[in-house]
Amino acid sequence: MMEWLSKSAITEWRLCRKMVGGGLLNFHKFYWRLRLVVLVMGRQPCCDKLGVKKGPWTAEEDKKLISFILTNGQCCWRAVPKLAGLRRCGKSCRLRWTNYLRPDLKRGLLTEAEEQLVIDLHARLGNRWSKIAARLPGRTDNEIKNHWNTHIKKKLLKMGIDPVTHEPLHKENKATEKSHGDHLPESENHHVQLPETSGSGTAISEENSCSPPENCSGDESHLLDSICDDFPLMSFLLEDQGPIVDAPWEFPSAGQKQTFDDAGMTSWDEDCGWLLNCQDFGVHDFGFDSFNDRETNMLNTIEIMGSNKQADHGTIDFPGLKSDSILAQIQKYWPNGLGPAQPDPLYTVESEAKPEPFRPATARGARATPPPLPPVSSWAGTLSGSGCSMGESFTIQISSNLVKQLADDGEKSKKRIKKPKTKIPRDTQQFRTKLLQKQIPDDSETLKGIASAGWLLPPPLFLSVPTPQQAANAELDAIRCILKESEKVVERLQKQEDEMLQEVNQRAKDLHDKEFKLPYQKPIPCLAEKDACLECYKEHVKDHLKCAHLVKNFAECARRIRQQVNLAAN
DNA sequence: AAACATCACAACCGCAGAGTA
DNA sequence: GTACTCTGCGGTTGTGATGTT
Known part of the structure; x- marks a missing residue:
């Protein structure tokens, strides 16, 4: 044992x-x-089959997982379910976090640019979704894979392009008739064929494709050039951005407003990597003088959780965080309470259990009429200070009012918009969507115009729940109180830990001393007298006679000891 | 209004590679 | 060298939402 x-x-x-x-x-x-x-x-095996839950995740489970990951970071997934109190397989937790709960995930359909990028990368990498996803920040391999299978594949087929080989379908048929040797088996679809301009239908491997020049042997350099000429995007990817590697996980840094480009993408300037790097989660490891990335991400999580209609998504634990900094940030970001003060496509709130992606016009589930434009307003600031857990952590609880408002709004939005009788041919819808995606900048004014013109629009981004500022402030005050209490607990724990550390060190020192101490030694006789003499000599270098009495003492002592030894010997 | 078709995507499954005892 | 575990990846499935007939 x-x-x-x-x-x-x-x-x-x-x-x-x-x-x-x-x-x-x-x-x-x-x-x-x-x-x-x-x-x-x-x-234990990764998945203890007995008692492990499967199927869709509940809000409660999400809450537990988010809370755990934010508190502890990503560690061994096997341990996560146990430590987080989830009856799930670690693998399932990992997938849930990676594909759905991660705060840096983008929501919604891939933009035209992203789609094109996916096509280009797929031409080069094949079904290596994770590699492709690494080039699209905020997108998961699963998401891209799904998008490929549901959209792009069909789109390419419709355009007469083989989604496997990226070759024109008719051309491929001809090639097949011409020579079977040149045709790729389906299992080896990780290859791209040269475009027609390259003058060859021969498939080239990934290593030989448009990769950085150093990877290309001299013989293939002309092929490389031609590919790069034909696929400028690929050229850009491979030459300007270096080798394809997993993109770092980036988060918005503290106090930094996220900016969005035309495609609705965020540009986070500072690399946070808090989950990857800040994995020693003791309070003492963080300097709380400034609001750090980890805390920022917790706040992001408030948004995510707040955006979740399912009402039991109410509480968030903040173990070992200083209240002042977190409150300052809450007030900064959400002056009217929780919720983004700025339009934030990342944390779309449409009062569904999850932010609903914009369904494409081409899909059958497309909205036939444009949804009403969302008012750009902040959320209801109904934070509640209740439910403070008195342990190592404190809890912010989103009040039932807010949850109710979210839920109510969800009910409202659930009601289907009556679609007009006039049918829009699918092709026209596609054209409209395409036109919209291509030509319409991400500008609310423009969108309003479009909406009035009857164009398709993404779903609303925010809840429009007007709430008094006072309510939010009152609740923030309550939270402040709770946070301070929690802070005290944290300090106490830290003190205890320091004491324990000291104790452990002391014991270790004692043990070390005992372990390595020399065997029993006899005390040196007359040591004090001897030291006194030496001290005196040092002090009176020029007049040693002043030390005569000390020398006499030392001699007397020595004589006495000698006598004792002799007696003992006899 | 009901049945059916289609779509989107979260979640699962099984495999492979890396790391470790 | 072998066995085992963990993690990541790609393929597939299940399910809810929505449109069409």
Whole structure:
């Protein structure tokens, strides 16, 4: 048992060290992990089939997962369900977070530019969705894969292009008739064929395709040139942006307003990487003088959770955060309470359980009439200070009013808009959408014009729930009070931890001393007298006679000891 | 109004590679 | 070298929403 425990502890210790990037390990974190090891008595399979829930995630589960990840960062997913109190497989948690809950995810359909990028990348990389996704910040491989299968594939087929080979369909048929050798098997669709201008239908591998010049051997350089000429976008991607690697996870930094380009993309200037890098989550590891990225992301999560209609998405835990900074930011970002003060496509609120993407006009689920334009207003500021949990963390609870308002609005929006009798041919719809996506800049004034003209529009971005400023302020005050209490608890815990650390260090020192101390040594006799003499000599270098009495003492002592030794010997 | 068709996408499944004991 | 676990990836499925007949 002890041997097992020790091995497991070492493993867990290593794992934890890995998790914190080799930094100082948080003791209580290790302690809890160790407890977990002791409890489970051995490794468990990733998915304990019994008792593991499947299917759609509930709001409660989302809440738990978000709270846990924000508090602890991404660690070993196997442990996440247990530590977060979820009856889910770790894999499922990872997928849920990666594909849906991550705060940096974009919502909505891919823009024209993104779609084109996907097509180009697919031509080069094939179905390597993760690699493609790495080039589209805020998009997941799953999302791109889905979009490919549901939209792009059909679009290409309609255009007479084979989505596998990216070759014109008729040409491919001819090529097939001409030579079977040149035709790629479906299993090897990770290749791109040269465009017609290159004068060859021969497939080239990824390594030989339009990659950085250093990757191209001399023989293929002309092919490379021709590909790059034919696919300027590819050229840009491969030469200007360097090798294809996983894009870093970026977040908006503190106090930084997100900006949006025409395509509705965010441009986050500062790399946060808080989940990846700040994984030692003890309070002492964070300087709270300024509002940090981690806290910013927690606030983002408030938005996400606030945007979730499902009412039990009410509370968010903020373990070990200083109240002042977080409140300052809440007030800064949401002067009227929770909710974005600026139009923010990332956290679309249409009072559904999740931000609803803009359904394309080509889809059958497209809205036949333009939805009403959203008023650019902030959310209802109905924060409540109740429900403060008194442990290591504190809780912000979104009041039932807000939740209710969200839900009510959801009910309203659920009512279908009666579609006009006049049928719009699908092709026309597609054309309209295309035109809209291509020509209409992301400008609310323009959109208003479009709306009045009867064009299709994305769903509203925000709730229009007017709420008094006073209510928000009152609730913020309440929260401030709670946060301060929590802060005290955190300080106390930190103090305890420091004490524990000191104790551990002291014990370690004692043990070290005991372990490495030399075997029993006899005390040196007359040491004090000897030292006194030496001191005196140092002091009276020029007049040693002044130390005569001390020398006499030392001699007397020595004589006495000698006598004792002799007596003992006899 | 009901049945059916289609769409979008979250979630699952199984496999492969990397890391570790 | 082998066995095992974890993680990531790509393919597929299930389900709810919406349009059409």
